[in-house]
Amino acid sequence: FQFTLMVVGASGLGRTTFVNTLCDADVVPKRESDEPEMAHIEEGIKIKPYTVELDEDGVKISLTVVDTPGFGDMIDNEHCFQEILGYLERQYDDILSEESRIKRNPRFRDNRVHALLYFITPTGHSLREIDIELMRRLSPRINVIPVIGKADTFTPVELAEFKKRVMEDIEHHNIPIYNFPYDPEEDDEETIEENSELRSLLPFALIGCEEEIIVNGRKVRGRQYPWGIVEVDNTQHCDFAKLRFALLSSHLQDLKEITHDYLYENYRTEKLSR
Amino acid sequence: FQFTLMVVGASGLGRTTFVNTLCDADVVPKRESDEPEMAHIEEGIKIKPYTVELDEDGVKISLTVVDTPGFGDMIDNEHCFQEILGYLERQYDDILSEESRIKRNPRFRDNRVHALLYFITPTGHSLREIDIELMRRLSPRINVIPVIGKADTFTPVELAEFKKRVMEDIEHHNIPIYNFPYDPEEDDEETIEENSELRSLLPFALIGCEEEIIVNGRKVRGRQYPWGIVEVDNTQHCDFAKLRFALLSSHLQDLKEITHDYLYENYRTEKLSR
Numbered sequence: 001f002q003f004t005l006m007v008v009g010a011s012g013l014g015r016t017t018f019v020n021t022l023c024d025a026d027v028v029p030k031r032e033s034d035e036p037e038m039a040h041i042e043e044g045i046k047i048k049p050y051t052v053e054l055d056e057d058g059v060k061i062s063l064t065v066v067d068t069p070g071f072g073d074m075i076d077n078e079h080c081f082q083e084i085l086g087y088l089e090r091q092y093d094d095i096l097s098e099e100s101r102i103k104r105n106p107r108f109r110d111n112r113v114h115a116l117l118y119f120i121t122p123t124g125h126s127l128r129e130i131d132i133e134l135m136r137r138l139s140p141r142i143n144v145i146p147v148i149g150k151a152d153t154f155t156p157v158e159l160a161e162f163k164k165r166v167m168e169d170i171e172h173h174n175i176p177i178y179n180f181p182y183d184p185e186e187d188d189e190e191t192i193e194e195n196s197e198l199r200s201l202l203p204f205a206l207i208g209c210e211e212e213i214i215v216n217g218r219k220v221r222g223r224q225y226p227w228g229i230v231e232v233d234n235t236q237h238c239d240f241a242k243l244r245f246a247l248l249s250s251h252l253q254d255l256k257e258i259t260h261d262y263l264y265e266n267y268r269t270e271k272l273s274r
Numbered sequence: 275f276q277f278t279l280m281v282v283g284a285s286g287l288g289r290t291t292f293v294n295t296l297c298d299a300d301v302v303p304k305r306e307s308d309e310p311e312m313a314h315i316e317e318g319i320k321i322k323p324y325t326v327e328l329d330e331d332g333v334k335i336s337l338t339v340v341d342t343p344g345f346g347d348m349i350d351n352e353h354c355f356q357e358i359l360g361y362l363e364r365q366y367d368d369i370l371s372e373e374s375r376i377k378r379n380p381r382f383r384d385n386r387v388h389a390l391l392y393f394i395t396p397t398g399h400s401l402r403e404i405d406i407e408l409m410r411r412l413s414p415r416i417n418v419i420p421v422i423g424k425a426d427t428f429t430p431v432e433l434a435e436f437k438k439r440v441m442e443d444i445e446h447h448n449i450p451i452y453n454f455p456y457d458p459e460e461d462d463e464e465t466i467e468e469n470s471e472l473r474s475l476l477p478f479a480l481i482g483c484e485e486e487i488i489v490n491g492r493k494v495r496g497r498q499y500p501w502g503i504v505e506v507d508n509t510q511h512c513d514f515a516k517l518r519f520a521l522l523s524s525h526l527q528d529l530k531e532i533t534h535d536y537l538y539e540n541y542r543t544e545k546l547s548r
């Protein structure tokens with residue numbers, strides 16, 4: 001299987017750490033130089049794909065992660081949206097031109113992006129203007145899945161309140177995110193239950209970490225604070241494990257089908273009828 | 275004693291909670307309505323002073339806190355700087371016109387702001403463009419003290435690294451923040467030691483909370499996580515207690531003197547010689 005995932009969010013929300021935790025490897029390098037003289041040359045947003053081979057319970061997956069460092073770091077972030085949208089549409093244009101070729105190119109790589117994880121800043125308030133605009137502008141071209149970065153900054157009560165408020169905002173602005181769709185009439189009991197559970201977790205509370213800590217003699221991936229240890233793989237502490245299973249296993253096909261049969265087709269119709 | 279403190283920072287960094295913890299009272303109301311239809315009418319920045327009477331070990335202090343909700347929430351934040359600078363200079367203009375009056379106004383209130391706490395987003399990377407610009411543009415008019423909001427999102431190692439990087443950035447860009455100045459030749463041993471300790475804490479790691487939790491039978495102000503309890507007043511967990519003592523006790527006079535004798539005088543000279 002091949003799957004392409006884009007991650008977008010303000011810097012410092014743990015995007016890089018999450019990708020490395022997802023792949024259990026140092027796929028995205030930690031910021032090279034945060035030297036003061038380098039750090040403030042705001043180059044704006046960059047788009048960088050990384051590919052890694054994963055083995056999910058015996059199933060080989062070639063996972064491409066498209067990182068977008070620099071999003072939201074400027075005083076004026078208007079052009080960031082264009083850069084990302086441009087990248088997504090270029091992958092669709094490649095398919096469009098490949099489809100109309102007489103002679104197929106055997107080495108053609110389909111780089112369409114199947115899902116976008118949008119890291120929401122854990123403010124405790126409602127969505128900011130930049131959050132709404134990004135999801136609104138990109139959801140016609142890609143499956144947008146909202147997540148909360150550094151979710152360990154919330155107490156359980158605050159987390160529940162924040163999730164509720166974010167989803168209220170998304171519904172109020174009619175933003176068509178990917179919400180694990182199901183048909184209560186057609187689908188079987190198990191699918192309905194699985195999808196409605198995943199939908200109730202939106203936005204997924206993510207915690208990333210790159211260290212292993214020994215807890216009661218066992219090795220766990222976690223963050224060590226003076227007041228306690230947060231465990232990434234503990235579903236009581238965050239939604240990391242459930243999101244990982246949905247992306248790389250249970251919903252990988254669904255995300256690809258929606259991208260190919262719906263999102264790409266819409267783009268193609270729009271483009272050809274101009 | 276009278277003291278005026280401004281707090282500035284991106285929303286969701288715990289600014290409101292910090293002020294209420296500092297005053298041990300609900301001085302700044304929690305966001306009134308975060309209703310979805312209200313939340314996104316980005317009105318831009320607002321400037322709201324609140325006054326509260328405090329009793330610091332028998333010394334009465336009339337503390338005015340100037341809150342600045344809306345800073346940094348827009349896609350384009352250029353005008354935020356002007357709004358804050360404008361407010362600070364208007365207080366100086368009031369003094370200027372009062373000074374040149376023949377008949378003094380007995381009820382005149384001096385609203386000059388003596389210090390500004392700038393809440394840096396705990397990204398784990400270097401300062402963002404908006405952080406640099408705010409401190410650079412305001413430090414000629416006010417004592418700027420950088421602090422880290424929601425510092426409980428850092429492990430002790432990450433916190434030490436982040437503090438070091440922030441100060442490297444501030445030095446690299448020659449931003450004249452308030453760094454607890456002392457003169458190794460003139461000052462006595464105790465002052466040198468106290469000021470160099472406070473300087474080494476910059477940027478202060480702040481944690482705010484409004485709940486009381488019972489720990490081992492005692493009431494503490496803290497945040498309760500599934501993995502442990504963070505205590506605001508515990509100097510092992512954050513710098514809240516040390517900053518509070520510096521602002522409301524040991525350095526209150528120093529901050530006022532620098533504002534009146536140096537920052538205001540510079541403004542007056544610039545303005546009158548135009």
Ligand SMILES: Nc1nc2c(ncn2[C@@H]2O[C@H](COP(=O)(O)OP(=O)(O)O)[C@@H](O)[C@H]2O)c(=O)[nH]1
Pocket residue numbers: 009010011012013014015016017018031149150151152153206207208209397398399426427428432
């Ligand atoms: N509290 C907390 N900190 C995190 C988490 N993930 C990463 N960090 C820390 O946040 C900082 C920035 O992480 P990074 O992954 O580089 O963020 P990015 O800029 O969004 O890619 C680093 O110091 C990480 O150790 C998390 O889930 N919770």
Ligand SMILES: Nc1nc2c(ncn2[C@@H]2O[C@H](COP(=O)(O)OP(=O)(O)O)[C@@H](O)[C@H]2O)c(=O)[nH]1
Pocket residue numbers: 123124125152153154158283284285286287288289290291292305423424425426427480481482483
């Ligand atoms: N992790 C953490 N959360 C905090 C802290 N202080 C406040 N919060 C939470 O962050 C959210 C926003 O706080 P608020 O003070 O309104 O932020 P403001 O927008 O900067 O004024 C609320 O859910 C608070 O409970 C803190 O020190 N650490």
